[in-house]
Amino acid sequence: MLITCPYCGPRDVIEFTYQGDGNRERPDPASQNFEAWNAYVYDRLNPAGDHNEIWQHSGGCRAHLRVVRNTLTHEISSVAFVRGDHASAARRKAEGQS
Amino acid sequence: MSPRRTDTGGRIDRLKTIRFTFDGVAYTGHAGDTLASALLAKGVTLFGRSFKYHRPRGLLTAGVEEPNALVTVLKGEVREPNIPATMVEIHDGLVAISQNRFPSLAWDIHAANQLGGKILSAGFYYKTFMGPVIGPLKGTRFWMFCEHFIRRAAGLGSAGSAKDPARYERMNAFCDVLVVGSGPAGLMAAKAAADQGARVILADLEPRFGGSANWSDETIDGTPATDWVRRTVAQLEGRDNVRLLPRTTVWGYYDNNTLAALERVSDHKEQPAKGEPRHRYWAIRARSVVLATGAFERPLVFPGNDRPGVMLAHAAERYANEFGVLPGDRIALFTNNDSAYRAAVALKKAGAAVVAIADVRPELSAEMRSLATEAEAEIFAGHAVVATEGGKTLSGIKVQRFDMVTGALTGDARSIHADCLLMSGGWSPTIHLASQAGAKAEWDAARQAFLPPKPTQQWPTQQWIGAGAFTGSFSTVEAIAEGRAAGLAAAGGTGTPAALPIVEAVPGEPDPAPVFEIRAKGKSFVDFQHDVTAEDVRLAHREGFVSVEHLKRYTTLGMATDQGKSSNVPGLAIMAEALGKPIPEVGTTRFRPPFAPVSIGSLAAERFGDLKPERLTPMHDWHVDHGATLYSAGLWYRPMIYGHAGETVEQAYVREARATRESAGIVDVSTLGKIAVQGPDAAAFLDRVYTNMFSTLAVGKARYGLMLREDGFAFDDGTTWRLGEQDFLMTTTTANAGKVMQHLEYFLDVIWPELKVHVTSVTDEWAGAAIGGPKARQILAACVTGTSVDNAALPFMGIVHGEIAGVPVMICRLSFSGEMAFEVYCGAGHGTHVWEALIEAGKPFGLVTYGLEALGTMRIEKGHVTGAEIDGRTTARDLHLDWMLSKKKPFIGSAMMDREGLVASDRLELVGLIALDNRPLNGGSHIVEEIDEANPHGSIGHITACCYSPALGKHIALALVKGGKARHGTRAHVSDPLRSRFGPVEIVSNHFYDPEGTRMHG
């Protein structure tokens, strides 16, 4: 499986660390809403189909990526930096992609 | 007469003689021979024994799909079992032996299994061997008794335990077009793609490129097909953008067009060149893939079809045309399709007598009749072979009139004298890789075969283009046209190419008659290696194992080393007939990697013998030179003790710890994780990450910190040093350095992107030495310049910068041992230099080096926690670290740490233990209130770490015990039935030694 890191280009899955369900929302740090905390820590969307998930390119630029990947076919339909302010660092199309 | 070498012909080099042995007998062959062809040329027909009945077996095929002729190749003590003789290229000194036979291949006592006959039907073992319900053999015992013998009878070759001296390597490759298969289709595809300028890899599992062109005896562009192959390969060889990989089996098709291939680099050589691997594992990332993998011929299922001498028709054609070997003198053929007629002609040309062609079809085309005439073969149209005769070799066959619609046999059987029977049951495209890629095969009723699906139905992440026999286009004319189209398409090319090469081939229609089995008396084999018969398939049907997967699993059909390459479709067909359903409704097998068996060495590749890199501290060589016994800690090596001659480990660490507490000791702490936390929000970030405050920490000071996981459990601890207003140096435990780094990065990237903080691993930047003990400060004072190290300049948790022996150092006064202690950090490249300077400075003060054991001893005496206590299940409260949980701010884990399960009163809490019987305690012992040696029960906790404490003169331990703190001052017992260590202990505070910390505060 290849993930196209916006910075590094397509790389083998071995370079990435899976950080799971990207739909989870961390409650406000001071929040006392334990339902929300529990949901954030323990409950996962586990769809058979497109899945919004977080990967870290730990064996590369170490950026975290938001990936939409189909769990039935492993097809990846989008990859973006989790940090919006990294968008400008994305590899330009014109460059040779490895 | 028996099989023999032809006088001329073949792609072997008759001038080169090669010597090898098989079962201890010396043979010769020629360069270009396989073990199969070389032995066959010498008249050998018995190659192996089948799995279950140990029936004698000969060659069925000439290629990778061979189920019968499995051998073990020996290289010294190293064994390579279960290799098809058809895939072994002979070389001088090759030693091969047969397998799964005792005492010899010709006389095998396990052949007696055949006498079991119908009792040993499919799945019989599920119905018996259960044994008595009561008595000494109840439960699993009777089965295990029987199993003992079953296991010894089962199995094919033997593996060895000697380490393979060979080298294995991996190669990561990238290309625009990967072409799998180098027959006419693959060659055309590779050439077309290469002409477009694409980066092309062409792989073929055979040593010779050309596929069927090597044995089809066709002509292309007016020259023998082999010449056309040679010319085309030569053109490709000369190009920078083409890589040719012969002897390379593409065995796996993974996500996003990642394909795995095995190149047998030096198996065919007597000795590999220096540094040359035995196998190279290619991990290929291809933009597009052309599958030109050809097709496998199918056997026909009829009684006696497994006798040595019965072989696939094209295999015989290959032996004759490619290897110059005749598999027999008097050859008969049995077919349901036209392709066998070409074989008949080829064998006739090569010098054999073709005595009969039995064809299940009542009507034969004029072309086939003319080919039969050319072969001088008697035609038996509308006939079938119903028996074979002979012992371990074929002596004759019986043919009988056969109605292919009803399957009825009529009339008298006629015996025909023959020493070789060739069969052809039609062809199955080699769709394995496409199937692995996710494609579901489609049944084609005309071809009587599963074909790869149309491209539109492919999985989105795996895009391939098919060509040639792989797609069901069995003629060379089609292969060449499809190959070029595929190559062009794969390279994204357009334009009108030149005219296609012109092929002259023997005529023949591609569609076989839909006949798979001749039902007559006797064992008719479907899966040759596993001895699955047509009756076994019908038994599976009777017992309800009718889906294709149940059929496979119940009968083991298709589970042998050939993975059903030849047996799959006949098995399905027989089941379909039993069910009265069309074949596709029985199901299709989804093929999984590997296409053909893959050496495990190749998959480990460069990590064979080198599983993990060694991580070394800057002072590593010094430790080794000074007698340290090394301890493997994750990937690191750390000194465990610096033992003196004749010392036990315990004597060494007691000496080291005692000396440290009496004078001073020094330990390498370079392995601690170190993370630079920099930026304007660094302090705020640390406040969120640690349970305690760091924003209040003054520049030039350090603080001990604790981290929790999001779920509120303890995660890691360490000191963090504030080097500047926006510049922190965090230390972590050695084991958790990587995890903590990822934890921090995750929160900065995903949760708090607004924080301006950078984190960088600087573990390797710094060498660290911890020097502690009553004399530690004096030692530092003796060697540090540029700063004072007295109490005023360097208070507890203070940091100073100075120099040691001309090298800048950073010193923090903190203590793990409980002594007055300092951590001295310097650039890693200066680590040994500073270390030696400290050792030198310490000599007058009795400084000792100490290792992990003494470190552990002193930390147990102090009651500090490490990974043995922060084990992922304990909370800060369990470890009496609740004083570190700030109430002034939220932090990671703060919302979750007070849940019911984390504050329960019966949780395990950290305590100290003192052995009251003065005997050593064992790590992993449990704690009980009452000893019951015979029936241990009632565990209330366990020991996490233990040692002999030189400071206390006692055997002590840290332990996690239920409601621990409330038990201080009470007695309990260690219960260690594993090592029969039981005895009384006193439960005490985990702070054994100097609980007030007077020593470290000085």
Add this chain to the structure above:
Amino acid sequence: MAEYSALSLLANALKGNKDWKPAWRKPDPKASYDVIIIGGGGHGLSTAYYLAKEHGISNVAVLEKGWLGSGNVGRNTTAVRSNYLLPANTRFYEHSMKLWENLSHELNYNVMFSQRGCLNLAHTPAQFDDYARRGNAMRHLGVDAELMTPAEIKRLIPALDISDRARFPVVGGLMQRRAGTARHDAVAWGYARGADRRGVDIIENCEVTGFLRDGDRITGVTTSRGDIRAKKVAVAVAGSTGRVMQLAGVETMPIESHVLQAFVTESLKPFIDTVVTFGMGHFYMSQSDKGGLVYGGDIDGYNSYAQRGNLPIVDEVMSEMLALFPGLARVRMLRSWGGVCDMSMDGSPIITTGPLPGMYLNCGWCYGGFKATPASGWCFAWTIAKDEPHDFNAAFTLDRFHRGLVIDDKGQGANPRLH
């Protein structure tokens, strides 16, 4: 239906094996049942069997989307053991072990449970202490465990590299002698036959497409073969838990579905006797009766329902294999496959009533569900029949995560890919 025995084999052989009957019937679904079990894998079938046998509830249907046993019961590495650290797990798996020990007799079907032992190798003194802790935990619950020295290990497994030259030398091991392996498919078939003989309808090729409801209450299922009503609907679908629960409107669960690959070599003469595991990575191996080395390692580490894995894990598993057995470099991997594992947030299972009225849930087996098959069915049947858990599964609740009562044998926290 005929009992299986050596005698019946002989009698049938004499009749040309023509009289064998299907191992289980192929009935059409009825309109309603007392209990519907979704999932014709090991756990669903054993649940049905014990419902009928222990609780007299035989008006039961087991609904299987594909062919029976097509999930993880036919895709695992067949190890059976009860060598857990935490008491809730140890007790449960030991109950399972006791059922295993009599299972072939119980089912009149040879599931080939062979107690050839399971050896966990330790590579550092600290790891050895960890195993000692685990072994002692087992011993204090009446479960067999023993420590072994490198010399003893070498005698047991001559092909193992225990030399000091090894990157991670073997310093000892934890052995459970009663552990072993079983023939995985036979377990599914044996339970299917056993349940069928007690009147349970096993319905293959019947995919559940939705739930019938009366308000909140689950009253049945819609399937590819029509609607089927039931007083109780039990879900035992392992890797498909997320999908099935979504059909019931439960969007999130403390479960992620991950792919686990497994491998087998070509058939070899006896090479190792026990199940053996590597301590400095993730690798386990045993040898089947046919002679193939059956082995595996870690999950691929990302959500997947694809039953296909990728190369990094393949390479990792083989590398670890050769670190222990350097003589296997020339042995060849014959087959690989992938199974979909229901990884829970603490690595331990869930067997519970609910979470909806009329529903019962069995999931969270991670990649250890095969050995649990008997006890899982036994406990789930109890829970369904009595509407409350047995002591053995009382801790395996769904709400334990929120309450912080996690059973985290590996101490990895809420990170399924690490369990």
Add this chain to the structure above:
Amino acid sequence: MVERQSPLEPEFHVGSHGNFEHGVEILLTETRPGSIVQLAAWPGEEKKLMAAIRTVTGLALPDGAGGGLSDGVKSVFGFAPGKFTVADDAEGLAAAFAKVVTPDIGTVTDLSHGRTAIRIAGPKAEWVLAKFFAIDFALPAFPIGAGRSTAHHDVFAQIQRTGSDQFDIHVFRSFARSFWNALCHASEEVGYEVQ
């Protein structure tokens, strides 16, 4: 000035090795730069950081992910969004950057001791590197000057192409000896020389 100890020292054997009888196709050496510095810009400050790099080193970084260049003495390349590695034969680079990379631009991290720079050169450099790293080393995909962050299992590596057949590999110091040994081992097939 106290000389830095190389982590490769006991395994650094100058001379020809492996299958070199037919010629050496790989040159291996340790470049031992005096300084290796990591620079990281805050979001939006990347251009300023690149300007600072130019000020200190005289090297004008090209735009774009993984862009870099080398003048034979100093080299620089991007390895992550907003992050750059700079190496210099001379010591003191971190101090020089500390003066110009102000806290509002980003951070400076000195890794001069923490990373070991290994140079592999020769006609088979791509071939040998491809044994370890799953990235495309072909020139069009990996132009001269460019940098890549990648890993071989546990060994993290930053690789800069400093010539058409020359690469500088920065690895963590603690892994350097293991990686060096592996690199030498993998080069035996084509013959290599340690300089």
